[in-house]
Amino acid sequence: MNIPTASFALLALSLPLAAQTYKAPRTADGKADLNGIWQALNTADWDIQAHSAAAGPAPMLAADFAVPPGTGVVEGNEIPYLPDALAKKKENFAKRYSDDPEVKCYLPGVPRATYMPYPFQIVQSPKTILISYEYAGAVRTINMDKPTKAPVDSWMGWSNGHWEGDTLVVDVTGLNGKTWFDRAGNFHSDALHVVERYTPRSADTLLYEATIEDPKTFSKPWKISMPLYRHVEKNAQLLEFKCVEFAEELLYGNLRKQPRGGAAPK
Amino acid sequence: MSHRFFQVVLVGVVSLTSAVAQTASAPASTKMLAAKEGAKTWTPPKTVEGVPDISGVFTNASAVPLERPKELGSKEFFTREEAEANAKKVENTKEVVAPGTYGDVHYSMAQFGLERGQSTLPSTVRTSLIVGPEGRVPALLPDAAKRQAAKQAANRGHEFDGPENRGLSERCIIWGNEGPPMLPVGYNSDLQIVQGKGYVAILQEMIHDVRIIPTDGSPHLDPSVKLLLGDSRGHWEGNTLVVDTTNFTDRTNFRGSGENLHVIEKFTRTDPDTVLYQFTAEDPTTWAHAWSGEVPMTKIDGPIFEYACSEGNYGMRNNLSGARAAEKQTAAK
Numbered sequence: 001m002n003i004p005t006a007s008f009a010l011l012a013l014s015l016p017l018a019a020q021t022y023k024a025p026r027t028a029d030g031k032a033d034l035n036g037i038w039q040a041l042n043t044a045d046w047d048i049q050a051h052s053a054a055a056g057p058a059p060m061l062a063a064d065f066a067v068p069p070g071t072g073v074v075e076g077n078e079i080p081y082l083p084d085a086l087a088k089k090k091e092n093f094a095k096r097y098s099d100d101p102e103v104k105c106y107l108p109g110v111p112r113a114t115y116m117p118y119p120f121q122i123v124q125s126p127k128t129i130l131i132s133y134e135y136a137g138a139v140r141t142i143n144m145d146k147p148t149k150a151p152v153d154s155w156m157g158w159s160n161g162h163w164e165g166d167t168l169v170v171d172v173t174g175l176n177g178k179t180w181f182d183r184a185g186n187f188h189s190d191a192l193h194v195v196e197r198y199t200p201r202s203a204d205t206l207l208y209e210a211t212i213e214d215p216k217t218f219s220k221p222w223k224i225s226m227p228l229y230r231h232v233e234k235n236a237q238l239l240e241f242k243c244v245e246f247a248e249e250l251l252y253g254n255l256r257k258q259p260r261g262g263a264a265p266k
Numbered sequence: 267m268s269h270r271f272f273q274v275v276l277v278g279v280v281s282l283t284s285a286v287a288q289t290a291s292a293p294a295s296t297k298m299l300a301a302k303e304g305a306k307t308w309t310p311p312k313t314v315e316g317v318p319d320i321s322g323v324f325t326n327a328s329a330v331p332l333e334r335p336k337e338l339g340s341k342e343f344f345t346r347e348e349a350e351a352n353a354k355k356v357e358n359t360k361e362v363v364a365p366g367t368y369g370d371v372h373y374s375m376a377q378f379g380l381e382r383g384q385s386t387l388p389s390t391v392r393t394s395l396i397v398g399p400e401g402r403v404p405a406l407l408p409d410a411a412k413r414q415a416a417k418q419a420a421n422r423g424h425e426f427d428g429p430e431n432r433g434l435s436e437r438c439i440i441w442g443n444e445g446p447p448m449l450p451v452g453y454n455s456d457l458q459i460v461q462g463k464g465y466v467a468i469l470q471e472m473i474h475d476v477r478i479i480p481t482d483g484s485p486h487l488d489p490s491v492k493l494l495l496g497d498s499r500g501h502w503e504g505n506t507l508v509v510d511t512t513n514f515t516d517r518t519n520f521r522g523s524g525e526n527l528h529v530i531e532k533f534t535r536t537d538p539d540t541v542l543y544q545f546t547a548e549d550p551t552t553w554a555h556a557w558s559g560e561v562p563m564t565k566i567d568g569p570i571f572e573y574a575c576s577e578g579n580y581g582m583r584n585n586l587s588g589a590r591a592a593e594k595q596t597a598a599k
Contacts, residue, residue, distance in 0.1 A: 027463060028314040035462045106577050107474075121478055123462035125321060126314060130460040130467050132476040139469055139476045141458065141570065154572040178577075238478060240493050244438050244576045248429040255586035256428040257593070 024166050024200035027124060032166035032200050034122045034129075037231040037238065040115035040208070043070030045102075047184035048115075048224060050077050057097045067183075073115065075223040079186060085217045092185025101179050104251060105243035107138050107155035109179030110172045110194050111210040111224065119231055121238050129161060129168070134238045142170055150174025153190055168198040189216040204230040310505050310535040313461050317481070318505045320459055320466070320535050323568035326448065326543060326561050327455040329356040329387045334394030334401030341393055342401065349391045356387070388540060388562035395449070395559040403557060406522045410552040414522055426589030429582060434517065436582060438575035440494045441473050445520070446511050446529045447545035450561060457563070458570045459533075459541075466500060466507060473575040479509055487513050492525065494518055507533040523549045539565040 024032035043051070050072035056065035081089060097103060108116060118134040129142040142161040150158030150173050158174035177190035197209040206228040213221040253260060311319045329352060334341075344352060394401040406414065424431050435441050443451040448470065456471040468477045479500040487497045489512075497513035509531040516525040532544040541563045548556035 028316065033463065035464065104576075107572075107574055121467075123460050123465060123467040123478065125460050125462060128321075128458075128460050130458075130462075130469060130476070132467060132469075132478055137473075137475045139474055141460070141469070143569070148569075152571070155574050155577060156572055235484070235487075237480070237487070239491065240495065242439055242494065245430075247576075248437070252429045252582060252586055255583065255590060257424075257590070258427070 022166075022201050025203075029126050031124070031126075031163055032168070033124065034168060034198060034200070034206070035124045037119050037121045037236045038206060038228045039117075039119040039231060040226055041229055042073060042115060042226055043068045044073045044115040044224070044226065045112070045117055045182055046070065048073050048182045048186055049079065049184070051184070073224045073226045075225065078222075080219040080222055082217060082219055085187075089185050089187060092180065092187055094185075096183055096185050098250070100183050100185070102135075102183060103247065105136050105247040107136060107179070108133070109155055109175055110140070110157050110159075111196060111208075111212075112179060112181055113138055113140075113156070114196075114208055114210075114228070115226060118241060119236070119238060132238060134241045136241065136243055142168075147171070155179060157194070164197075166200055168196075170196040170198070172196065187217070188212070188214045191216040198228075201227065204232055206230075308537055315461070315463050317461065317502055318507070318535060319461070320507060320533050320541050321461045322541075322565050323456065323458045323570060324541060324563040325388075325455050325566050326450045326457065326563045327387055328390070328395065328450045328561050329353040330390060330392050330395055330561075332395045332449060332559065333403060334396065338393050338401070340399040340401070342397070342399060344391045344393055346391060349389075353387060353389075388564040390562055392560075395561050397558050397560060400557075403521050404553040404555055407552060407554060410522055410524070413524065426585060429586070432582060432585065434494075436579075436585070438473060438579050438582075440475070440518070441575075442520075443472055444470055444475055444495060445545075446477070446496060446498065446509070446531055447520070447547060447559070448531075448543065449559075454573070456566065456570055458568065469570060471570045472573050474573050479507075481507070486510075489513065492516075496527070496529065505534055509533070520547065523547070523552045526551045536562075 024034075027033045027035070046067050047070065051067070051070055053069040054067040056067060058065055092099060102108060102112075102116070113120065113131075113133045113135065116133070116135050120131055120133040123130040123132065127143075127145050129144060130139065131142070132139050138156060140156045140159055142159040144161050147160035147162075148158075153174050153176040155176060155178065157172045159170050159172050161168055161170045163169070172194040173192075175188075175190065175192045175194070177188065177192070180187045191214050193213040195211045195213075197207075199207040199209075201207045207225065208228050209223065209225040211221055211223050212218070249260065313319045313321065396402060421431055426432075429437055441451075443449055443455065448457065448468075451472070454471050458469045460467045460469070464480065464482045466479045466481060468479070469475075470477075475495060477495055477498055479498045481500040481502065483501065484499065486499060487493075491497070491513060492515040493513055494515055494517065496511040496518070498509050498511040500507050500509040502508070509529075511529040511531070512527075514523070514525050514527045518525075518527060520527060527547065527549045529548075530546045532542075534542045534544075536542050542560060543563050544558065544560040546556050546558040547553075
């Protein structure tokens with residue numbers, strides 16, 4: 001290795017994730033190839049902000065369901081909640097084990113689907129990019145054609161995408177106000193607008209960035225970012241995590257003929 | 267649901283009146299009526315990755331039932347005139363309730379495009395989706411019939427005890443249209459096929475499940491891993507995607523099947539707007555022989571909308587709370 005190359009390599013290592021100039025493999029139509037099974041390796045689904053480890057909801061399950069610690073994925077770590085919204089976030093946290101949409105196996109919304117502790121798969125074609133998430137069979141299709149307007153609000157929103165160099169930029173609107181960002185009660189309204197950026201940064205990692213804008217909930221836009229890792233196992237494949245039946249006791253337990261735990265039906 | 271519910275035109279009927287044009291690539295047995303004349307010279311396009319392009323948004327809604335009506339005996343095909351009359355009959359079977367009535371508050375079939383007469387119905391002269399002179403699902407083997415009866419008996423009298431006593435569809439776990447095999451239902455028989463490098467994804471509107479089918483020659487999952495939708499592997503044979511699915515659970519219960527269900531599906535694009543879907547189902551613990559069917563899938567305007575099922579499952583809550591209320595009433599008497 002000659003000296004200029006070596007110093008370039010050192011420079012690349014010292015640059016922030018986004019500024020690296022990795023050239024991704026191409027699909028046949030010349031776009032960066034994002035096909036594959038990806039997953040975040042962080043604890044953002046427990047809390048997108050920095051947090052210490054904590055006991056879980058079920059003491060009898062001890063370490064298994066404790067909250068793993070994390071350094072957070074929010075840039076600057078502060079979320080600019082409006083005063084009422086901050087109070088609501090605290091209320092959500094207090095009720096997180098019954099009110100979090102994930103506890104009920106509801107569709108997770110965007111961006112949460114990206115960093116849940118389950119893999120997702122990108123199926124890339126020129127006009128449509130489909131993302132299939134293992135959690136709850138959630139899915140979204142990204143329209144790569146002329147952008148279209150969300151016809152109605154939905155759990156996974158309405159996605160229009162375009163390429164900026166090797167970066168897939170996805171504009172997400174039409175999200176209903178029912179999903180949360182994490183198990184810590186961070187939330188948004190139906191005015192949520194998310195702009196996601198998926199940038200290849202090495203053969204097996206993507207940089208994921210999402211700008212969050214919601215004037216009903218936050219005083220200004222804010223940003224999360226994290227790497228996503230490719231599942232390189234030879235036999236990697238999305239399996240079924242159809243959690244609806246795991247949530248039936250929570251959703252309908254009080255309506256059973258013989259309630260479990262002896263409580264009378266309401 | 268797509269914008270098609272504004273298109274009250276029954277495309278199938280229109281195309282049935284055009285001349286029979288067997289496409290070169292369509293299997294000879296299908297007797298498909300091509301939607302456009304001159305389709306003989308049509309060559310299916312390739313994706314950017316160089317495999318046959320079967321992508322798009324489709325409906326597999328059909329005027330033809332899975333099993334042949336008994337009065338038709340072994341008559342496998344209609345004449346064009348008979349097929350047209352049959353499609354008209356289906357179109358005119360109004361599943362509509364009187365406007366302004368209680369039923370209308372729940373579902374106005376006409377209004378929301380739930381009625382088959384408002385769907386794009388691909389054209390076919392078949393009398394049943396099941397092919398062959400029998401035209402019906404084979405009778406259950408004695409052991410399979412016993413298995414079915416035992417399941418039903420175990421639930422009898424407990425139908426409303428709790429969520430587990432309700433069917434998988436009502437619980438929003440899996441719907442019968444999802445398959446495989448993927449068969450039309452009364453409404454929203456919509457699906458989208460997206461082709462990535464090395465796999466084909468099929469998204470069915472109901473109930474938002476995606477089948478991701480690798481076409482890379484990888485083997486099936488270990489038999490210990492069971493999936494409600496099974497484990498699908500595909501490969502290309504000429505212009506046809508052939509998909510082999512195993513690893514079903516014993517809860518899938520396709521027409522009485524058990525966990526040994528094995529489904530082979532074929533997807534062949536026969537003209538710009540049509541993918542012919544063919545399937546064979548076998549399960550030696552359920553039927554004495556394999557059986558096959560086919561249904562054309564027709565391109566429709568997208569998009570596929572989000573069918574969030576469990577998130578709005580008032581039916582389950584209402585059924586269970588209704589049963590509890592009825593028990594209270596009985597006890598008070």
